[in-house]
Amino acid sequence: MEIKKTSLxxxxxxxxxxxxxxxxxxxxxxxxxxIIEEHKFTRSHSGIFDVSHMGxxxxxxxxxxxxxxxxxxxxxxKNLKQNCSKYSFLMNEDAGxxxxxxxxxxxxxYLIILNAACKDKDFEILSNLLGSKFKMNLDNNxxxxxxxxxxxxEILNSIINGVDQLNFMTGNxxxxxxxxxxxxxSGYTGEDxxxxxxxxxxxxxxxxxxIKKGAQLIGLGARDTLRLEAGLCLYGHELDINKTxxxxxxxxxxxxxxxxxxxxxxxxxxxxxxxxxxxxIRVGIxxxxxxxxxxxxxxxxxxxxxxxxxxSGTFGPSVNGPIAMGYxxxxxSKVDTKILLEVRGKKHPANVCxxxxxxxxxxxxxx
Amino acid sequence: MSEVKFSKEHEWITLEGDVATIGITKHATEMLGDIVFxxxxxxxxxxxxxxTAGVVESTKAASDVYTPVSGEVVxxxxxxxxxxxxxxxxxxxxxxxxxLKMKDQSEMDSLMNKEEYDKFAKESAS
Numbered sequence: 001m002e003i004k005k006t007s008l009x010x011x012x013x014x015x016x017x018x019x020x021x022x023x024x025x026x027x028x029x030x031x032x033x034x035i036i037e038e039h040k041f042t043r044s045h046s047g048i049f050d051v052s053h054m055g056x057x058x059x060x061x062x063x064x065x066x067x068x069x070x071x072x073x074x075x076x077x078k079n080l081k082q083n084c085s086k087y088s089f090l091m092n093e094d095a096g097x098x099x100x101x102x103x104x105x106x107x108x109x110y111l112i113i114l115n116a117a118c119k120d121k122d123f124e125i126l127s128n129l130l131g132s133k134f135k136m137n138l139d140n141n142x143x144x145x146x147x148x149x150x151x152x153x154e155i156l157n158s159i160i161n162g163v164d165q166l167n168f169m170t171g172n173x174x175x176x177x178x179x180x181x182x183x184x185x186s187g188y189t190g191e192d193x194x195x196x197x198x199x200x201x202x203x204x205x206x207x208x209x210x211i212k213k214g215a216q217l218i219g220l221g222a223r224d225t226l227r228l229e230a231g232l233c234l235y236g237h238e239l240d241i242n243k244t245x246x247x248x249x250x251x252x253x254x255x256x257x258x259x260x261x262x263x264x265x266x267x268x269x270x271x272x273x274x275x276x277x278x279x280x281i282r283v284g285i286x287x288x289x290x291x292x293x294x295x296x297x298x299x300x301x302x303x304x305x306x307x308x309x310x311x312s313g314t315f316g317p318s319v320n321g322p323i324a325m326g327y328x329x330x331x332x333s334k335v336d337t338k339i340l341l342e343v344r345g346k347k348h349p350a351n352v353c354x355x356x357x358x359x360x361x362x363x364x365x366x367x
Numbered sequence: 368m369s370e371v372k373f374s375k376e377h378e379w380i381t382l383e384g385d386v387a388t389i390g391i392t393k394h395a396t397e398m399l400g401d402i403v404f405x406x407x408x409x410x411x412x413x414x415x416x417x418x419t420a421g422v423v424e425s426t427k428a429a430s431d432v433y434t435p436v437s438g439e440v441v442x443x444x445x446x447x448x449x450x451x452x453x454x455x456x457x458x459x460x461x462x463x464x465x466x467l468k469m470k471d472q473s474e475m476d477s478l479m480n481k482e483e484y485d486k487f488a489k490e491s492a493s
Binding site: 030036225290315 | 400401403404422424425426427428429448451452
């Protein structure tokens with residue numbers, strides 16, 4: 001299959017991107033300054049991320065759409081206000097995760113942002129579940145640009161006036177340069193920031209404009225170190241079809257009002273696990289010293305029994321040390337539990353720790 | 368000090384008396400990206416030509432460091448363990464990895480000179 005390119009591909013090239021294949025797309029892993037510089041620039045200024053490979057699924061319908069979606073997602077969508085976003089999951093009957101996603105209530109429907117590697121399958125699953133009653137559009141004509149970091153609000157507001165009025169996890173349509181943009185205040189870095197849905201033919205000029213105002217392009221490499229420091233899950237690593245939201249320590253994303261009656265796919269398993277606890281749970285892990293424990297590193301207790309596995313591990317540039325996430329048996333999931341990580345045949349000490357590794361406050365009370 | 372020689376695994380080596388100093392090339396550091404972890408062989412241990420003698424890790428991945436010649440490890444560079452970013456800054460100078468007391472100096476003969484290595488690196492990168 002031919003590798004797909006986003007509408008910013010030429011811009012990445014002219015900014016000396018190193019490319020990798022990711023979910024069938026040619027994507028920038030880093031630019032000339034490198035991952036650590038890009039990471040730090042995002043934390044201190046403003047980084048631009050091309051996330052156009054992700055799926056933008058628009059679903060339109062009457063009031064029965066909300067009812068139908070409540071049979072799928074563990075969310076209180078009836079009480080979700082227009083332009084408000086929620087983090088959620090598409091699950092199977094065993095509460096195994098097909099994908100994690102952000103769903104936003106828009107006029108006459110919903111916008112769902114899906115992972116690139118999952119979007120086609122998600123579309124198929126949702127089409128089968130919803131039937132032909134609703135208009136579904138996995139929109140390939142729109143790019144998705146994220147801008148993240150403390151200077152982002154000022155930079156973006158100078159181009160799209162009014163985005164500074166958005167609260168975190170809300171969005172709205174804005175007019176700019178004779179077109180409609182959908183902007184949400186959200187992100188995947190632990191910083192304040194926005195995601196902008198924009199038509200493909202306007203994306204390059206829009207990003208060039210952001211660069212002129214002082215933001216810089218950031219690759220997938222730094223996106224990964226940023227999200228890991230923020231303690232956020234990456235599908236295919238922390239989350240997959242064999243993990244449930246409870247095991248992934250994402251109970252907070254399940255609306256309380258949906259737990260008494262269930263009625264969504266996977267609700268039985270979720271309700272059981274909420275009550276009895278899951279046998280394995282996602283935790284933050286800090287190796288002692290500088291050692292990096294990568295994905296698939298085995299985790300042991302002090303009696304040489306394997307108690308879990310690392311799902312993501314790297315060096316955290318803002319933490320200035322190694323960080324990881326992984327799954328451990330629940331009796332080892334308490335903060336400060338001593339564990340051992342087997343790297344290159346030797347066991348190295350590490351500690352279970354609280355997430356996130358790096359914390360900033362999101363903007364809540366703008367209005 | 369001898370002329371700098373290079374291996375196909377992107378190590379550089381110089382010889383002074385019977386003690387070889389070994390590090391990784393600038394080209395290698397450019398391929399790896401930001402180096403954030405380095406592990407070196409133990410002083411007093413013996414390493415074999417083309418065997419592993421350390422590890423470097425970037426934010427992206429771990430890579431083995433090989434030794435282009437055999438010998439006994441007589442010194443290691445703790446400064447790069449304490450601050451691995453030094454390897455990106457000065458890979459072919461102050462950020463050497465380890466020193467070996469060589470047994471068989473003819474092992475140097477099969478290694479590349481600078482011109483040969485530059486050509487090899489250019490070809491292997493493309």
